[in-house]
Amino acid sequence: MKVAIFGAGRIGKVHAASIKMDPRSELVAVTDVMTEAAEALAKEHGIAARSADDILRDASIDAILIASSTNTHADLISAGVMAGKAVFCEKPIDLDLARALEIRKIAEDHDKPIMMGFNRRFDPNFAQVKGALEGGEIGKPAMLSVTSYDPAPPPVSYIEVSGGLFRDMMIHDFDMCSFLFGMPDTVMAHGSCLINPEIGAAGDIDTAVVVLTYADGRIATIRNSRQAPYGYDQRVEVLGADGTLAAENEIENTVVKSTAAGVVSAKPVFFFLERYMRAYAIEWSAFVDAVIEGAPVPAGVQDGVNALALAEAADRSLAEGRPVAVTADMTGA
Amino acid sequence: MKVAIFGAGRIGKVHAASIKMDPRSELVAVTDVMTEAAEALAKEHGIAARSADDILRDASIDAILIASSTNTHADLISAGVMAGKAVFCEKPIDLDLARALEIRKIAEDHDKPIMMGFNRRFDPNFAQVKGALEGGEIGKPAMLSVTSYDPAPPPVSYIEVSGGLFRDMMIHDFDMCSFLFGMPDTVMAHGSCLINPEIGAAGDIDTAVVVLTYADGRIATIRNSRQAPYGYDQRVEVLGADGTLAAENEIENTVVKSTAAGVVSAKPVFFFLERYMRAYAIEWSAFVDAVIEGAPVPAGVQDGVNALALAEAADRSLAEGRPVAVTADMTGA
Amino acid sequence: MKVAIFGAGRIGKVHAASIKMDPRSELVAVTDVMTEAAEALAKEHGIAARSADDILRDASIDAILIASSTNTHADLISAGVMAGKAVFCEKPIDLDLARALEIRKIAEDHDKPIMMGFNRRFDPNFAQVKGALEGGEIGKPAMLSVTSYDPAPPPVSYIEVSGGLFRDMMIHDFDMCSFLFGMPDTVMAHGSCLINPEIGAAGDIDTAVVVLTYADGRIATIRNSRQAPYGYDQRVEVLGADGTLAAENEIENTVVKSTAAGVVSAKPVFFFLERYMRAYAIEWSAFVDAVIEGAPVPAGVQDGVNALALAEAADRSLAEGRPVAVTADMTGA
Amino acid sequence: MKVAIFGAGRIGKVHAASIKMDPRSELVAVTDVMTEAAEALAKEHGIAARSADDILRDASIDAILIASSTNTHADLISAGVMAGKAVFCEKPIDLDLARALEIRKIAEDHDKPIMMGFNRRFDPNFAQVKGALEGGEIGKPAMLSVTSYDPAPPPVSYIEVSGGLFRDMMIHDFDMCSFLFGMPDTVMAHGSCLINPEIGAAGDIDTAVVVLTYADGRIATIRNSRQAPYGYDQRVEVLGADGTLAAENEIENTVVKSTAAGVVSAKPVFFFLERYMRAYAIEWSAFVDAVIEGAPVPAGVQDGVNALALAEAADRSLAEGRPVAVTADMTGA
Missing domain, CATH: 3.30.360.10 (Dihydrodipicolinate Reductase; domain 2)
Known part of the structure; x- marks a missing residue:
């Protein structure tokens, strides 16, 4: 399955490595408001840095991974749902519970997996x-x-x-x-x-x-x-x-x-990168299981x-x- | 120093052993409402089982150790104070806070150590x-x-x-x-x-x-x-x-x-006897330190x-x- | 640097993963007397299974990794040296000490690293x-x-x-x-x-x-x-x-x-794959350090x-x- | 049972404490070539320091505990056997194997327990x-x-x-x-x-x-x-x-x-006193078991x-x- 990453920071890089390690998933695009960060991560993986809109419109992309700043999570989950993509999003949905409840509504009828990154x-x-x-x-x-x-x-x-x-x-x-x-x-x-x-x-x-x-x-x-x-x-x-x-x-x-x-x-x-390194890889495989094999979202x-x-x-x-x-x-x- | 034990049950026996182990203290009497228990413990230590009143009146006894049931603690501390003895009492003073506060008053002017058995x-x-x-x-x-x-x-x-x-x-x-x-x-x-x-x-x-x-x-x-x-x-x-x-x-x-x-x-x-066996011995020595050497009551x-x-x-x-x-x-x- | 693996068995696969993880090394070829094993590993890494001779003659290949059966080690080290390649070889050099001493002679003047896989x-x-x-x-x-x-x-x-x-x-x-x-x-x-x-x-x-x-x-x-x-x-x-x-x-x-x-x-x-998984990756990076940066062979x-x-x-x-x-x-x- | 200690040094003191702790054994005498050491230990236990001969002749003494210097062990075991006493001896029997084998002969027909202090x-x-x-x-x-x-x-x-x-x-x-x-x-x-x-x-x-x-x-x-x-x-x-x-x-x-x-x-x-404190007490009780209850010498x-x-x-x-x-x-x- 083809994956695009939103957010090329520390946690985005961790997920990029997990995507590479699971032979069933392929990183095909990355975007970040910090263009340089996006380009650096893209280059490391031999792919292109693209705009968020471009990624969302690309029907060949099966899933998006949201690792951008917290205040963008809810909008990006929503956009991912609209675009018909499977969504993996770092916690939290939002700092505001009311907004999270709205996302809950939006997610209700989505037929693709939406998974929250509770790595532990x-x-x-x-x-x-x-x-x-x-x-x-x-x-x-x-x-x-x-x-x-x-x-x-x-x-x-x-x-x-x-x-x-x-x-x-x-x-x-x-x-x-x-x-x-x-x-x-x-x-x-x-x-x-x-x-x-x-x-x-x-x-x-x-x-x-x-x-x-x-x-x-x-x-x-x-x-x-x-x-x-x-x-x-x-x-x-x-x-x-x-x-x-x-x-x-x-x-x-x-x-x-x-x-x-x-x-x-x-x-x-x-710290968390060292302690949960294995957890991040297992977590990603669980998401791939959900997208490809219809396994329940954990x-x-x-x-x-x-x-x-x-x-x-x-x-x-x-x-x-x-x-x-x-x-x-x-x-x- | 000469010591009498009030209460010949499980915890009384533990204290009797501690008294024996510290060369500065000597167990001279034991009392218990269960006469048989008192006599058994007394016999084991080659001493006499006596009545509580007899013990309290015996001016040669320096300290009493209260290991009887909780509802007797406050009265016995009080009686020990009246009799001019150093007092070691198992916790708690009483189940009733008001009664404990009364004991606190009574203890205030006592010039001998009063120590509570917080063994831990x-x-x-x-x-x-x-x-x-x-x-x-x-x-x-x-x-x-x-x-x-x-x-x-x-x-x-x-x-x-x-x-x-x-x-x-x-x-x-x-x-x-x-x-x-x-x-x-x-x-x-x-x-x-x-x-x-x-x-x-x-x-x-x-x-x-x-x-x-x-x-x-x-x-x-x-x-x-x-x-x-x-x-x-x-x-x-x-x-x-x-x-x-x-x-x-x-x-x-x-x-x-x-x-x-x-x-x-x-x-x-x-359980507590195994875990705190050493603590009971150290605790007793601290009480002897207080009585004999004027060390602070811990x-x-x-x-x-x-x-x-x-x-x-x-x-x-x-x-x-x-x-x-x-x-x-x-x-x- | 470009690497070819000799031997597509259990340990060959471990090394293939290590080669992939170090961004400085690239697996370009694999060979095995068991053709099917070679092809399976090659396919997994999107490369070609080739003959041993073909690999040794390919001047674009910088290093060979010997993970074949023990009785082939000495000959392959020797062949790698003749072909001017850096050599990583699983232990032992040979079961026969005299043969190992011959390899020691052959290796003496080789100006490329030869490293033994003492993973521990x-x-x-x-x-x-x-x-x-x-x-x-x-x-x-x-x-x-x-x-x-x-x-x-x-x-x-x-x-x-x-x-x-x-x-x-x-x-x-x-x-x-x-x-x-x-x-x-x-x-x-x-x-x-x-x-x-x-x-x-x-x-x-x-x-x-x-x-x-x-x-x-x-x-x-x-x-x-x-x-x-x-x-x-x-x-x-x-x-x-x-x-x-x-x-x-x-x-x-x-x-x-x-x-x-x-x-x-x-x-x-x-077992060793689980225990020394990290060691294999660190070992490989040490070999790459030796080949690319001239670090001493550990x-x-x-x-x-x-x-x-x-x-x-x-x-x-x-x-x-x-x-x-x-x-x-x-x-x- | 009544016990006499030969040797009032560090290990003799340890055994004296063990004898006191087991209610079945009573320390009644102590001897040491260093008269002062013997008297100090005797005083601590409220008993008399006596001569070795005196102790061996005293029919009321059931057992001797040999904690004197190594070169006296064999002779004292022998003397204890002659005197018809149970013997507890610190290791080794002797530094000389031939002498130890002699003691083995002497011990063969002794009908009282002879136990070696292998505390561990x-x-x-x-x-x-x-x-x-x-x-x-x-x-x-x-x-x-x-x-x-x-x-x-x-x-x-x-x-x-x-x-x-x-x-x-x-x-x-x-x-x-x-x-x-x-x-x-x-x-x-x-x-x-x-x-x-x-x-x-x-x-x-x-x-x-x-x-x-x-x-x-x-x-x-x-x-x-x-x-x-x-x-x-x-x-x-x-x-x-x-x-x-x-x-x-x-x-x-x-x-x-x-x-x-x-x-x-x-x-x-x-060190050994701290580590084997419990072992010394258990060891002594095993000897008392052997003497009083005929348990096998461990x-x-x-x-x-x-x-x-x-x-x-x-x-x-x-x-x-x-x-x-x-x-x-x-x-x-």
Whole structure:
């Protein structure tokens, strides 16, 4: 299948490599508002940089991959749908839940796959947890804990347009909770600015704990920090009636050094590109499966809406200092 | 110094062994409403079982160790104070915060040490975390997470008189938070009954997440379950500006077996007697240090009141579904 | 640079993927005595299957990669040298040390890189050990231990033509010792047939311990087994004056499951393709560095001769039940 | 049962504590050529320091515990036997194998238990390996590896009278091999002096690898170093047809610190008193079981002879540079 990439930045390049690795997909075009970036990526793959309109009009292109800035996602999904193409879009659909719900409507009757790039669902460790949970290996689930720390905070300029920690960072963890536990009933958010006061000045937090409660009594906890100087800390732990499943960090290497100074092992792999490199490739193959073989989309528009609804509930909870119910009108479900 | 034990049950026996191991302390008497239990323990140590009054009147006895049932703690602390003795008392002071605050008053002018048995403060792993935190090894602290699961729930008959999960079980974790982070501003409790419906029928929960927030923005999370079939799961993790400190479980042995069926290592040590065996001995020596050498009491009546105040706040939060402020009138401070 | 592959089997395919991943190298031809295999691999990469002679005569081809059966290695290296091409050859040079020493002579004046495929030198874990050793992180080295177990023995038909455990399997570990400790003075081999009596009937062993001693007193130990049912067990440990460096196994995933049955973690990755996947790609890039940028060859013909000399010494030691000296005439050095 | 200790040094004190902990045994006397040491230990336990002869003549004393210097062991075992007492003796029986064989004769008809202090057999980790092996958990055993490093070398003055590394240090590891694998057929020793040249000048080595081979093809490897600056490194690993059992080190605490500088965990517990503290207590109880309840002695005189025979074979192997057979006349068996 022929694919065009919208957005030639860091994540666009990762996807370009995944497209190349799957023999069933071929990268045929790339576009970016930064013409130079588009041309560099195009050149690397021996293809042409083209305009967005040109790509959308090209009937030979089967699928578009949206890796451009967040504020373009909703319009591009919509345009992709209009053009009759399969769509793969990086999270989030939009920073605005109402707009995401509109996209949900638009997507409803589209007969081609639309997939959201919740890459962590494809991480072999988390997928193993999911499989073991569904296989009943720890019995009836009770508590879920998601630890998700970035190695270092982004520039404040990024924070300012990010939509805030819940929409920008924790959205992945909300999706992890949905992936493993489904949608909760209530969201209670706690947060503060402990790392960089400028983040606080920009109206955001950098440290947060969010608790989700489920109708049947299950409880999920998410911990986020914008700064873990030892690397990208990405763990998941589930307690069930029969035991615990814990997905630990992947580490840089397996060497352990023991000296009088202590026993030192390698740090977690640095950031999302390193940690989720395999996940990106598996994710892309899942999209190709959906487009070519009609396999179910493993993370669709509804999942994008759900994660955004939880972020919105967390924002409200933090502002009001109380648990917020997740209602049907927030998810369109 | 000469010591008498009140209460010859499981925990009384543990303390009797600790008293024997410290060459500075001598067990001279034991009392219990169950005469047979008192006599058995007395015989094992070659001493006499005596009445409580007799012990309290005996001027040669320097200290009493209260390991009897919870509802006797407050009265016995009070009686010990009246009798001019040093007092070591198992947690909690009482199930009722008002009564604990009275004891706090009574204790105020006592010139002998009164120490509460918050044994986990003396666990070498948690003590190492405390030391590293205070040594600035991970910089300014941001988040604390306490995991505390029992291997199996107690009988429902015990649950009924326990004061509930927050006062009976999480009280240790509240104290761990105080130990590492001090007293919080607010308490938000989530809980449910997932393990045994009879626990719910008795008005209690068996699964809980409590979030504590601190004036300076720090956040602590406690996870409790009455059932972790692989053993006693007791972990603490702190994220600071410069990194993370994690105290993992102690395990039964260090043997790892690798076969086609997987790589299997030993389970956590089974329950509190195994896990905290060393802590109990260290704890007792700290009390002897306080009595004989005037060392500061590492866990006093105020710590007992504080833990109870947090349990009370958690009960209220769970009942009302909102965060509850921890106020000065709750702690007497 | 343009590359042709000799041998379209399992390892040839791995190298084809590495060639594709390095943007500086291009796979242009493949040959195999099994025509179908050659054509299948050629088709997958959109190129032509050609005859060996045709490839050697094609002046546009810069390098050949020899991944054919062991008995063809020496002749093909020789032919590659005659044809003026850079040569990458899978280990070993030959099963016969005398033949390997001839190749060493032939290679001496070749002005293009000849590299032996000792892939483990490029494993990030072992490379980390090497770097730490050379960086003096554990002081003066004293003992090296190499553990190297296959998951399951190969068919006896393979054993019969393999050259025996020392030449076929332990040759990698001999090279690891050379890589980390240089060439030893003596070789003492112990071995037996414990897994499959048919291996013994074929004149080979399946279980072995070999000890290498060095002029300066250092000692290396290699343990080999043809069968470790939990996967490919590949570890290295070095003790120095200041401490120990240990490279542990890579595991399938990081999930740990704790239940009443025990604490189970994932097995080591299954076999060499999984474990050394990254090493193969790094290895290839090192060869491209040598060819294009004149970087030193990280594993040359002399390294191939050295490993073979150690295997020969081990064979003699096992036969004679005594330590065997490694002499200059065995290595041509 | 009433016990007297011969030797009030470091290890004597350890045993005194074990005797106190087992309610079935009572320490009633202590003797030492260093009168002050004897009196200090006696005072600590509220008993009398007495002469050796006095103790041996005292019919009320059931057992003697020999923790005096090595050169007194054989005579004291003999004297204990004559006096009709149960005997517990620290390893080794003697530095001289012929003398040990004499003791073996003397012990033959003694109807009271004589037990050798091979403490590592009682380490819960190694005992777990033994149990799993015997339970068939890894199938037919093939290879055993024992790693045994001291944290720091003893003074050269000690080395000079120690009997050498094989008799003084590796004797424990020889016994571990006997414990897990029985007696071997041949011993091949490699050794050198890498840590302190004065050890070499005193005629000893500080670094050694010894390989034991068994009649049925099994192979055991022992690695010894007098110096591992990170602590006491005591590990055992067994490969069987179905998998591997590995007993790892016990560590000082379970705290893991992750910062930009790396992931640091605690070192192994420092030395034998820390590592084998539990083993000493379990060992003592096993001796009491043998004396009081007639349980089999878990490590007898023959085990002491066997370990010494292996040390002697290793000495010869190192001197002669060849494998040495272990013959019946060396073990008296």
